Amino acid sequence: MPNPHAPLPFSATVHPEARPAQRLTWDSREAGPEVAFVALPGETMHGNRFVEAALEAGAPFVLTDLDVPRAVRVPEAWAALRAWAKAERAKNVRVIGITGSAGKTTAKAYAAAALNAHFMPVFNTQPAIACFLIEFGASDRPLVVEMGIDRPGEMAELVELVRPDVGVVTAIGPAHLEQLGSIENIVREKGVILNGARGLVGAQAAPFYPGAESYGFGNVTHAGQGLEITPQGATFTFGGVNVQLPLAAQVQAEAAVLALLLAREAGVPLTEAARGLLDVSVPGGRYRVHQGRFTVIDDAYNASPVAVSAALGALHALPGRRISVLGRMLELGDTERALHAQVGQEARARADLTYGVGEFAAELGERVYGTVPELIAALLEEVKDGDVVLVKASRGISWTAEQRAQAGVGLDVVVDALLQFRDSASAD
Template sequence: MFASLGVMAMLDPFALPFAATVSPDAKRAKRLTWDSREASPDVAFVALAGEKMHGNQFVRQALDAGAPFVLTDLDVPRSVRVPDAQAALFEWARHERAKNAFVVGITGSAGKTTAKAYAAAALDAHYMPVYNTMPAIACFLVQYGASARPLVVEMGIDRLGEMAELMDLVRPDVGVVTTIGPTHLEQLGSIENIAREKGGILQAGRKLVGSQAAPYFPPSEYEGVESYGFGDVTHAGHDLEITSEVARFAFGRRRVILPLAAKVQAEAAVLGLVLAQQVGIALADAAVRMSSVNVPAGRYRVLLGRYTVIDDAYNASPIAVRAALDALHAHTGRRISVLGRMLELGPTERELHAEVGDYARAQADLTYGVGEFARELGDQAFATVPELTAALLSEVRDGDTVLIKASRGISMTPEQRASAGVGLDTVVEALLAAREQGEVKGV
């Protein structure tokens, strides 16, 4: 069992594991950020080179916000001066990570965030927030590496060679692959490349793969790999029962109940129990914590009411949409799928959207699509999000369950997202507002 944490240690700019010229007015901080908008009297700023701009352009903004120190190559007040801020940050992160006794790294084509949430709850661990870039992971390791509690790190990739860089930074004791499917095909090229790249995490001391990913990692090629989930796997949950309100299953003699969950969440909970066993945490305690997992907006949140809204609008890939449609199918009443474009699928994107649309028609009673591949995704097709929203609000009624899922299009303007059919969080907001105001048909 791990010791409880107590108060987090402050980050001292005068006690660094790398050479630096430290301004005498630099102060200790509670955490680091690479986003100057988050700088404050408690949060120091790391000035990193970006694709379009350098963090040095925002050093003055961070200092004006009260940042205790700034990691940069500039000679400014409260500076920690180094030739390369990113290299220094990563060295610091590796130094702090080495102090932690148990680090879990999680990757996969879908389900990473869900697995992270349930694993962290089972282990009572610190875990990565939504952002999972290299700088974000480095800042997380600097802050929590020396903690007595375990760490759970989401390790997403979208280019060849990135997993090797992440492994050098995180060095997980356990490497987990949740799923393998067509994501980031524009950069990674093929399913085989995706499996090979994500499989780099299985260089960790213990190797765990979800049931869907298991066929991509045979023990003959990945020595010591173990699988988890349901069915023919190394660590199996059994007696899985899913309703619109709960998922129930057993793991050995332990019964687990997960409110408002589906099979994806249940499989993530099996992972959590496997990890809890490894470090000697009582399964009863792990199960209780996992029953209270809360996920961020857009990450499969089931919002009950006169009609149910499944908010899964944060991101989408073919494998993730299929899993969400399976969850929708478990609900009673009319089942409505609202799907938008999935990004970064490469030259086969139309075919992949059509396959997902066919699956939606099999799992849902009404299907809506929006954006470039609207007709592939749904029988009711709309060019823009506002047009979709108006039509949906005129159709939805008491007793329905509505699934909302699409890629984020985070780099797009609101207008571009609306026309592309991504960023469907506004549809979720409109549905909830109409439900609250009673602007819904009766059954």
């Protein structure tokens, strides 16, 4: 519990009315009677503009340089937040840091389930990680931290903040190329997580990090055995223990191998850890399989070439008429058209029917649509009982709904339309 009256690892003037909080936020809209507000500088405006709103919402305290009621007043809020996060993280004996071009959210969820750990929510920015460490650092349970980057030098900053005891790279591929520039830069920047920690890399990433311990299936250091994938899910053995993962594919199975390895090394019995994996829940849009008259694979949260390739592999393994619905992948730099064409070629090889939407629709699919509404209308006319439909694209989270519809991103609306259509037809 963040307590402003406890000894703090930074100089501050604490208002006498400041109260302990359950957690911290840098988003004033989340501030409330149990949630304190940190006024951080932003790209367009400073969080100080929202201090009054946070106080009116009942925030127990605000971390700011302003002289206001319930203030924990500091010269610079971001520096104070980082210092506080580092001090709380130092109280925890096992912190797992996970990065990768794809699969890190899934790996985080499986590792946390096997370890009974606290884990990062959806956001993986530095402020989010700092707030998470302050909230849970002193816990006697392990921490699992997702560490995403999109610019050079950012992983070094994150490692300094998190200081993971185990650093994991799930996969390597072209992502955030506009800032990172090349695969070589991605390998180097993400690889910083392996320095000074126990390093583990997924099977796909292993060739990029010669000598690093690897996990997954096949020719890796720590391998699961006898992987079988069916419409019901994935099964394999690890350390002599049978593992069953409902509605899972190879990406989830590899995450489970990582989770079981981490659990074994933490002293958790493998049978107990394997039971924990049955309760894994990943956020919406990360390979959620919705079975019914036809099956919808909701993998629409985000997309990069390596992530789309993995999703297409999962689609190909399932019976029925396989349909891929792909939209634009963002932040790919000068190579974006070639990378979309590469993904589209793989889609044509692995799916029976391919749809593309947005600027690179022709590269992504044989059935081409300029906007998302046009795509949805055509798709609902086509889909039949027994089909399996994969939906994947980047989010365009900062764009308006109209911009996303025109660009062919944010395809969660396609998933919603498919499920509503399926359920309404079932009711009839």
